[in-house]
Amino acid sequence: MGRTPSRGVPAAYRRLMRDDPRDPRLPTSPGFWRSPLRGPRFTSVLGLVLLAGITVLFVTGLLSYAAYNPNLSPVNDKTPDKGILGFYLFTWPTDPHWLYRLNQGVHVTLGITLIPVLLAKLWSVVPRLFALPPARSLTHALERISLLLLVGGGLFEFVTGVLNVQLDYVFPGSFYPLHFYGAWVFFAAFVAHAVLKAPTALRNLRRLREERNDLVSPRPAEPTVSRRGALWFVGGGSLLLFATTVGQNFGGPLRRTALLAPHGGAEPGSGPGGFQINKTAAYAGIDTAETAGDAWRLVVTGRTETVRLSRARLAGLPLHSSALPIACVEGWSTPDQWWRGVRLRDLAALVGYEDDPPDVFVESLQRRGAFRKAALRANQVADPRSLLALYVNGEELSPDHGYPARIIVPAAPGVLNTKWVVRMTFGDL
């Protein structure tokens, strides 16, 4: 090996080539890593918290995916080439009516709460990134490649999720396929990692005295905090994130505690329409001329006929009430609002489906948005609480909440509650 360093090569690399890789000035040496906190127990505690937390994230994520009923219609399906990854899909229920609200609140709030644990876990094992030799066996080499999927895939899931809830769509593609397929890549590596490491982690915690491993620094610096103190610190970070986020799932004063969450703070406006809005009428490109009384007509098509209904005609049909929330995939929701409108199954009956409400294909006036067309399944149409709402909290819908008419279905993801509805086509999809 040439001992004369060539120009332009970083000093650290020259040292690596020339000297012993155990030189404590190099990260390849265990002596480079001096924190007395690192060790099997610290990593094991964080690892087991993530094992439980990420499992919940994965399950709630899969449930949220199922809630869109992607197999019902191409318009609901942002991942048409999912193949066997959709093996578990099922008819999304309408009971309990807060199901999606709970599921998505847990998914997003827990994900945000776990960020400090994830960062601390990665910090605790970073010496292994530089460990030499790079591979001791074929299995070890594969395990290290798998760790790239684990760390890269995990960070990708957290980053895309955190950006999406803040409407910062800078990631390379549509959120749904990226977050869904990314989750499977990450989970594949996660399961392998958990199977390989969880037994060791459990053993580490059961032992009274800590075993030494490669994470323990051979020349630790003087401690500034105990290991227990460091864990409390990580927990404190999680608690702070939780406390400033969770409120966006509630109403009134609790929402104001969500100081940094996208749908925390005050409600948009006051009065009957003063609750959270996913996309405003202006954002969706709704022209008030199209929603005016003399221009807007709802076109309902079914087995026997097509009817065109003005808003006055709709309001003359039997009206029913239901108290239902708006729950968004972004992990915020409203408390139950009091909606009033025509039952979806009554509309189905109007066009020839008297006793057997089928699926329905709903189209909106909105110009943009991934779900300006959406499909609802027969069980959702049949539920007596599912409405084409005309009123909310005792008043006409506001333009931002979907005037002249909007869908509201129990337990459905927010975007399936189509606003500014113009066309409904009943029939098996």
Next chain:
Amino acid sequence: MRAPRLPLGSPLHLLLLSCSFALAAYAGVRLLAGDWLGVALWVVGAALLHDLVLLPLYAAADRAVVSGFGAVRRREWAMYVRVPAALSGLLLLVWFPLISGTVERRYRSATGLPADVFLARWLLITAVLFGGSALLLAVRLLRLRRAAKCRPPAVH
């Protein structure tokens, strides 16, 4: 007697990792179906940025704080700076798009909510964190001083 180590490693581990890679590849092909270069850069870049930029940066900042206090023989004060600084930094890291205002226009027009509140709230939380930390330090110093006064004079 120990058997010589096989360069293959444990066959069970090998089987497990093969299954994991098979599933990852099945999903990965679909993940990369669109902008494959962009997605690959994001996945690999996320790991590299974290391990080679973010982590060294905050570790160096922490070391600077501790050694700075060490230089003035107040090493035990470091916690009163690093805890509020790390918590504030964590909030900034997670909510950067909202706090920095990079999504201000889209956020305001989509949600109908004011977008310029997040920077002020973050600064306020940061001020409370540092203020609370300073208060704790002051209480601790006061207690130490009182304890020193109450103690009977040392016998020389």
